[in-house]
Amino acid sequence: MTGEQKPGEGPDPADDDVVVPHPFGPGGGAAEAPVEPEVAEPAAPDDAATEDEVAADEVPADEVPDDAAGDEVAPEAVAPEPVATEPAPVRKRRTRDPLAAALIGVLTLLLGFAFAVQVRSVGDDQEYAGAREEDLVRILDDLDAREERLREQIADQRSALQQLTSSDSQSAAALEEARARAEAIGILNGTIAAQGPGLTITIRDPDDEVRVSDVVDAIQELRGAGAETMQIDDVRIGVSSAITGRPGELMVDGRPITAPYEFVVIGAPESMQTALNIPGGVVQDLTRQGASVDIAPADQVVVDALRPLDTPEYASPDTDD
Amino acid sequence: MIPILGLAAGVLLGLFFDPTVPLWLQPYLPIAVVAALDAVFGGFRARLDGIFDAKVFVISFVSNVVVAALIVFLGDQLGVGAQLSTAVVVVLGIRIFGNAAAIRRHVFRA
Numbered sequence: 233m234t235g236e237q238k239p240g241e242g243p244d245p246a247d248d249d250v251v252v253p254h255p256f257g258p259g260g261g262a263a264e265a266p267v268e269p270e271v272a273e274p275a276a277p278d279d280a281a282t283e284d285e286v287a288a289d290e291v292p293a294d295e296v297p298d299d300a301a302g303d304e305v306a307p308e309a310v311a312p313e314p315v316a317t318e319p320a321p322v323r324k325r326r327t328r329d330p331l332a333a334a335l336i337g338v339l340t341l342l343l344g345f346a347f348a349v350q351v352r353s354v355g356d357d358q359e360y361a362g363a364r365e366e367d368l369v370r371i372l373d374d375l376d377a378r379e380e381r382l383r384e385q386i387a388d389q390r391s392a393l394q395q396l397t398s399s400d401s402q403s404a405a406a407l408e409e410a411r412a413r414a415e416a417i418g419i420l421n422g423t424i425a426a427q428g429p430g431l432t433i434t435i436r437d438p439d440d441e442v443r444v445s446d447v448v449d450a451i452q453e454l455r456g457a458g459a460e461t462m463q464i465d466d467v468r469i470g471v472s473s474a475i476t477g478r479p480g481e482l483m484v485d486g487r488p489i490t491a492p493y494e495f496v497v498i499g500a501p502e503s504m505q506t507a508l509n510i511p512g513g514v515v516q517d518l519t520r521q522g523a524s525v526d527i528a529p530a531d532q533v534v535v536d537a538l539r540p541l542d543t544p545e546y547a548s549p550d551t552d553d
Numbered sequence: 554m555i556p557i558l559g560l561a562a563g564v565l566l567g568l569f570f571d572p573t574v575p576l577w578l579q580p581y582l583p584i585a586v587v588a589a590l591d592a593v594f595g596g597f598r599a600r601l602d603g604i605f606d607a608k609v610f611v612i613s614f615v616s617n618v619v620v621a622a623l624i625v626f627l628g629d630q631l632g633v634g635a636q637l638s639t640a641v642v643v644v645l646g647i648r649i650f651g652n653a654a655a656i657r658r659h660v661f662r663a
Contacts, residue, residue: 332607333555339614340556343589344563350582352567353574 422539440480457507588621
């Protein structure tokens with residue numbers, strides 16, 4: 233190897249930075265050498281420690297080339313060989329020129345710095361810096377495909393979220409609606425307590441003259457006048473309530489009521505009052521039969537008697553509508 | 554001794570400050586580092602050969618770095634920057650190998 237290099241370097245000084253002194257040795261190097269040591273020697277005390285180390289380093293360094301020259305370099309570097317004898321004294325006197333030492337120090341420091349920085353910066357983004365173009369294209373394709381997939385996924389999730397939110401609000405509204413309807417139906421059907429403006433009607437029947445038809449008439453009249461729900465003596469009247477029994481032993485839905493019969497009705501008080509009091513109406517009939525009727529409108533009456541819910545046994549909702 | 558100290562100090566400084574390489578320098582820094590490494594190996598070999606010359610070392614160091622960076626720069630301008638930097642690295646690598654072989658002979662006598 234050296235055999236090939238040396239001849240190449242020897243004749244071509246411009247190519248080689250280090251072995252250059254050989255050819256130039258007699259010329260530039262020799263001319264330089266006498267000058268430098270003079271400058272260097274007075275400066276030597278500046279850094280005696282390094283000086284010593286350098287000297288210590290140099291001793292083996294000097295020895296090695298001698299051996300090496302004897303071993304290998306000698307036959308090849310025939311031309312340098314005579315030159316090498318000349319630099320030898322130069323070497324001995326090579327206590328360093330401080331400027332050169334400083335320059336060498338600065339350059340090597342820069343090299344170390346740049347090396348570390350480069351190593352660090354390569355470590356940062358090593359992954360793709362060295363990748364070939366085809367690899368990069370493939371990676372890019374992969375990333376594009378992945379982005380596409382992720383975008384689709386996002387869209388799916390978005391629409392799912394949309395559906396869930398809207399169905400949530402829809403179902404909340406439906407639930408609210410259903411609850412309102414359940415309440416309305418519950419009030420009409422008598423399964424929940426109700427309160428509101430209405431009338432309290434007391435029918436005294438000292439002679440047990442009030443008949444079933446009278447009570448039914450009164451209920452119908454009240455309903456016709458807009459009564460929404462009512463109870464008679466703590467028995468709630470619903471759509472299927474039945475008035476039975478004989479005068480003096482009247483029953484509503486099989487539960488006995490006793491005079492005085494107290495109707496609590498929720499509805500528009502004036503309308504109902506008017507409806508009851510019309511000539512030939514309920515009040516006149518009852519009065520003619522010997523009963524007395526007191527009607528007391530109130531802003532707030534409570535109908536709190538409850539009916540059990542009639543669960544349809546045969547009918548089921550028609551879902552077509 | 555000075556070069557070793559300088560290298561160590563430089564590496565420590567570089568690790569300590571950890572500066573980001575400016576973008577315009579990024580293509581050239583590795584080449585410059587390799588060129589400087591070549592000069593340092595050459596200098597070490599010359600030292601072992603007993604023909605070390607500080608002036609030659611400094612000039613070769615600087616010119617190596619500048620020429621290597623210049624070649625890559627020209628390659629960039631010509632659109633063959635990647636290939637030329639590969640060429641520079643190959644050439645410098647061969648030289649470093651040669652110098653390392655010479656150093657090895659000196660150190661191990663083999």
